[in-house]
């Protein structure tokens with residue numbers, strides 16, 4: 001008897017369902033596709049769908065950043081914007097937060113999202129990881145990998161590769177049935193993510209490629225990279241696409257062509273703007289530049305994927321941090337064409353008009369769906385509270401403190417407690433506190449440790465008797481980019497007490513894990529009595545009608561907020577985000593409950609629902625560890641420079657070796673000339689190399705001083721030279737009345753003396769006319785901070 005395709009697919013679904021019951025999988029069985037099977041191939045010049053040219057007009061959405069109730073709305077918005085394809089990342093840790101237990105339910109139901117995309121007439125590009133980046137906790141890698149000492153993430157180390165390939169096969173089980181070849185919307189599948197920015201091992205890429213093939217993927221597999229990283233880990237059995245931001249298209253495609261002689265040209269991520277970090281200026285992107293780039297690609301038959309077409313919100317505890325350590329905001333609005341709440345923006349309208357002029361035969365663009373209702377909520381108070389320190393669980397015990405992963409504690413907060421001996425005033429010194437630590441002696445606050453400034457020392461008062469030391473640590477999302485993704489949380493090494501010049505390790509600790517999950521929240525005992533210090537707060541409001549709203553959290557300090565049990569993410573009064581997006585479907589008519597964890601004592605906080613978000617209000621004066629940059633004046637003589645050189649105007653990594661290596665803890669990069677005459681300096685990235693030419697790891701570096709940075713007209717923070725991202729740059733100041741001229745200097749603290757043998761510089765991207773590209777420069781290396789006072 002011959003089986004029809006439909007019957008085969010039905011049977012496959014049944015078998016998968018059986019496997020699902022037998023295994024440790026929650027959620028739907030393998031999906032069954034809805035359409036006819038098709039072919040999708042890569043031709044000499046074009047993508048070919050059933051043999052016909054397809055120019056991919058794609059935009060990225062992360063379904064995990066959109067309430068499930070709104071998936072269809074956002075997909076309709078992408079279609080109405082004129083796109084024909086949606087690109088999605090999977091985050092491995094969303095699907096396997098507990099080792100060996102896969103979850104594809106609720107907001108993790110990837111197959112349902114793909115089915116909805118197909119229903120709305122969109123093709124799908126899938127980017128399953130295992131590493132994804134995306135300003136997501138640990139770039140999508142699961143935290144439990146960090147229990148293994150010495151494990152090498154994103155390599156062929158079996159301790160990493162085995163669970164990673166097992167996961168990719170599970171992805172195949174769930175999503176391979178949705179490939180275009182089997183009647184589904186999946187056109188292509190990505191292997192890893194920007195791997196060339198991390199490593200060079202083509203065999204690693206090969207192993208992941210094979211895992212996807214073993215998982216049943218038969219559509220084209222591809223790799224994405226910024227232009228400068230294509231060569232690293234390159235394989236010609238993967239289709240290559242290139243990632244870039246405004247103004248870089250021409251250069252980037254030229255580079256791509258050097259590697260891939262034929263085939264359609266495709267951009268894998270085009271940035272209409274950028275994401276935000278706490279304490280940094282809100283990023284926006286110019287509509288005209290955006291449109292110019294998209295039009296260039298449309299006219300030249302290039303395919304692309306707008307990252308993000310709709311950014312959404314990083315709900316829960318999922319937001320990541322940039323390297324070396326800059327935590328990302330909860331809003332992932334990205335100044336994308338479709339706003340965080342799903343609204344039309346000028347970029348949306350401009351895109352729609354443009355795409356309407358370039359439709360493929362038979363295509364039309366539907367109207368945008370109506371926006372979802374929005375409501376205001378009058379101010380209301382949170383009246384009950386539960387002090388964190390009065391609601392601790394049963395502790396674990398350890399001789400010396402270790403990172404939380406060793407206590408099988410994944411994230412949230414942790415209290416580490418020990419006894420301080422009686423003694424004179426002393427210094428408490430930790431090697432690393434990931435990420436913020438509030439210390440208390442006998443319940444009295446004594447100081448804050450803060451990973452942003454590597455500030456891990458606190459002055460302790462004299463004690464006439466032994467005293468209790470508590471360190472309440474908040475761990476925010478793990479770094480999602482670079483080597484730093486190996487980001488253990490809590491106290492990452494022993495803590496010392498230093499008195500009269502002698503240091504001793506503090507021993508015999510109690511560890512109280514506070515995962516901030518449902519179970520912990522249910523254990524809290526709330527009362528009307530005013531709390532002391534960090535506390536959970538509870539209150540509510542009544543609604544006659546539900547709708548989207550933006551909770552105004554300007555009355556809060558720093559923490560996490562839940563509405564009716566939904567974790568809306570983290571807030572922090574320093575901004576730039578001052579509201580939290582609360583989707584209408586998570587509210588109800590009648591009573592709604594709000595729970596807040598505020599680590600900075602707030603007195604009876606007041607909240608309200610606004611009808612518009614506030615994404616760009618910085619309040620640096622509220623930062624508890626605000627650290628002005630080093631004082632003093634830079635005073636190193638040009639003759640003392642370790643190296644003097646000149647860079648070209650080409651947008652690629654440029655490297656210089658010093659005549660002889662120099663050891664020092666402080667390094668100054670001084671730009672004395674530019675490729676234009678505007679007196680400005682711009683730098684995308686700076687690396688240092690050691691005596692052998694190997695790139696030094698930047699994890700412990702910080703910027704101690706910079707003479708000028710543009711923080712108003714754009715986010716030109718000097719820290720951008722350390723983040724490994726070619727698209728964020730240090731820009732000397734140009735707005736306002738005083739725009740200082742050359743030379744421009746940046747001084748780095750490497751954390752400890754290191755041998756420096758050379759420098760690597762990546763200029764800002766874009767055409768030759770981009771201002772401030774460095775020409776002449778000097779590098780100074782010294783154990784003294786050049787007359788500055790860090």
Ligand code: GLA
Pocket residue numbers: 132133134135193194243269275
């Ligand atoms: C990279 C990554 C993305 C994302 C962007 C910045 O290019 O591939 O996942 O992190 O940067 O938003």
